[in-house]
């Protein structure tokens with residue numbers, strides 16, 4: 061069976077676009093989580109037609125199809141949970157069109173997020189959603205996860221910036237959804253497709269909105285002696301009715317991980333820092349920076365540093381951008397969580413997070429999109445400790461529950477994927493999930509289409525996550541616990 | 543005879559709703575005001591609660607009665623002729639404020655509340671939902687969402703999809719389903735809420751919504767820049783956009799519209815600078831300088847008259863047309879349209895590629911001519927046209943949404959999945975779904 065599928069794929073795409081040997085497949089068994097799963101084959105199409113041809117083969121042999129971008133996903137979305145054909149889109153990385161006047165670009169899905177912004181910067185434009193993984197992750201992966209980033213606070217996440225896509229559906233049919241404007245007649249299929257985690261179709265071209273680089277940008281580092289003060293400052297800034305361009309928080313463990321390496325100026329004895337950015341017209345950024353500084357002072361900020369020059373701002377940001385990867389300097393392994401709470405509940409839920417981690421005996425490092433209420437607690441651990449993975453997952457689940465109890469959600473940007481399927485029922489009832497299944501059916505994406513993702517565990521997926529997670533914990537290296 | 547009447551499904555429906563939906567009022571006569579495209583329903587149900595909406599749909603579904611949900615009725619002109627219409631389900635009784643947390647900048651309300659009332663409440667906290675659809679200030683939130691109605695804020699704030707973070711709908715069979723939530727960032731589950739925006743209630747009845755909110759700008763100034771050509775006006779607007787000026791709304795008006803709304807019968811840019819006082823000051827200064835450089839006349843106009851006048855001119859007109867073209871083609875398209883449709887009021891949100899035309903066509907032939915002209919202009923400018931209002935007889939000949947595309951099979955299956963009996967506003971949507 062596997063051999064037939066591989067042969068058919070080779071016939072359809074050419075041998076050079078298919079890999080199927082055990083050694084070569086290893087690199088495609090995981091993403092940036094601790095999930096693992098071996099596909100039967102990985103294909104590397106160059107065009108929409110080739111994607112369609114590959115999907116048709118999988119459809120004919122009734123084997124799973126798993127779309128894949130750069131594999132930086134943090135919920136196991138690109139992992140072949142129960143085998144199948146991985147469609148890797150990394151070779152489709154052309155920027156097909158930049159229309160500066162109309163502020164849009166048409167790109168292939170494998171274009172790396174930062175490369176797109178670089179490609180349009182000569183026009184004074186950029187692509188706004190900026191996940192911290194933007195040097196590696198692809199626009200296709202961003203669309204699938206509805207990726208966010210530090211600058212999504214004011215400008216919105218991926219969904220606010222995608223106008224349309226060309227899709228290859230589960231049976232290999234090609235369809236266009238959306239267009240070059242928002243005013244396309246019909247149901248907003250683009251809106252429903254963004255964030256569908258590779259479970260509805262494969263995007264083979266994507267039309268995005270571009271934004272204008274601001275005239276003036278000011279970055280403020282606010283330093284606090286307690287996490288409570290910092291999170292109260294966040295709540296006060298939002299409550300003041302002003303939405304900064306970015307509002308990020310890092311706590312002591314993050315500071316200890318990044319500062320010795322990067323010397324970005326975060327004091328090692330601080331309990332928390334806020335990185336706050338305002339942008340726009342020169343006149344307003346000066347005013348806004350002052351207003352934000354005043355709020356921080358009122359919330360007991362012990363020190364404020366303002367960066368205006370590009371190099372100074374970049375230094376302040378460097379610590380934020382390297383936060384997660386720097387955690388390896390503190391502990392062999394770390395596990396990234398992604399929860400959301402209403403912004404007034406940040407102080408309370410952060411306190412709970414520390415309390416839960418401590419109860420389980422873990423250190424926790426928090427670096428997150430505070431302005432959106434989007435938490436990323438990282439649980440630090442050493443996989444060599446027996447039974448530790450199960451405890452990490454338990455502690456993680458408890459933190460997620462705390463987010464839900466505060467009126468929040470189990471994921472703000474990383475997706476449900478393999479990891480959080482069974483948490484969905486905390487926020488959605490059966491009827492809600494049935495309606496979502498209706499959308500999947502409308503796209504013609506059956507059981508074999510990226511199976512075991514995004515919906516509560518169903519027949520056939522069994523214990524994929526649990527068993528997988530535990531085996532993986534023993535098998536994978538520290539750098540995979542991103 | 544009376545026996546035959548008594549067994550009509552509608553009568554059985556009325557009896558069942560009476561029994562099952564305590565808060566609902568039922569109207570069996572005088573239903574002309576609930577006519578859609580000239581067709582009146584057999585009964586109108588006024589829901590007093592979400593439970594009533596559920597009961598009404600459950601009973602209608604059981605009997606395969608066609609239901610068209612109503613808000614205030616200000617956007618009922620949009621849509622194809624209904625294929626069937628038995629029950630008007632009036633949702634204006636759903637007005638509960640469910641949750642408002644000013645410090646979180648989110649609000650959850652029932653969908654029958656007029657948008658204007660919500661805005662008035664939010665204004666006390668200096669917040670708002672950046673949606674300002676044309677029309678008298680009666681449109682309900684649910685109606686405005688189902689019609690995806692949008693006004694001058696489209697220029698900066700996008701559309702409802704950019705502000706809606708959670709949605710509760712009642713499905714055709716009466717089931718209540720939720721998507722999204724009350725937090726501003728959330729990717730749990732498919733983002734189903736997007737599907738109902740602009741769906742004309744063909745997938746479900748919107749009963750409760752959660753918006754994220756924006757702060758009200760501290761200062762605002764409205765200018766009218768009168769130019770010699772649409773290209774001049776568009777150029778001023780592009781310059782303002784590219785300079786990043788604090789412009790909240792920017793409409794380009796054709797001469798007739800400008801005369802009605804802000805004075806001079808010339809191609810004009812009606813611009814509202816808004817934000818912090820110093821940003822507004824600088825923006826107004828640069829707008830004036832740029833205009834002077836192009837020999838355009840600049841006048842400050844009274845925002846409290848100009849913008850409501852603009853909204854009124856694009857609501858309730860017998861023929862309304864919405865063209866979508868790329869922003870760079872707007873000036874050409876508007877000029878072409880101005881030359882071909884008689885007595886049209888034309889306004890364009892240039893940055894979004896939106897060209898609106900409204901007219902009071904005196905008969906069906908004039909309406910047909912206007913639609914044909916708009917479609918031809920759109921075709922020449924690689925755009926598309928949606929007919930927002932037209933006489934029923936005219937709609938019968940042509941799908942108001944224009945031709946379907948290769949994603950239509952997905953839409954048809956979606957309709958089938960969520961409303962298999964086709965009882966929700968049947969025939970009204972794209973491809974007469």
Ligand SMILES: Cc1cc2nc3c(=O)[nH]c(=O)nc-3n(C[C@H](O)[C@H](O)[C@H](O)COP(=O)(O)OP(=O)(O)OC[C@H]3O[C@@H](n4cnc5c(N)ncnc54)[C@H](O)[C@@H]3O)c2cc1C
Nearest residue numbers: 129130131132133137192198200201202204207208258263
């Ligand atoms: C260090 C680090 C920092 C991160 N920071 C952020 C952050 O700030 N914000 C954030 O949102 N995320 C962040 N992430 C998560 C991750 O980078 C994003 O989810 C990203 O969008 C994934 O892109 P990818 O190309 O790696 O996709 P993959 O991991 O390869 O795939 C992700 C999902 O997308 C699907 N998919 C991929 N391409 C397509 C396509 N063309 N069509 C349909 N489906 C497709 C896959 O099936 C899978 O379900 C971070 C990850 C790391 C490792």
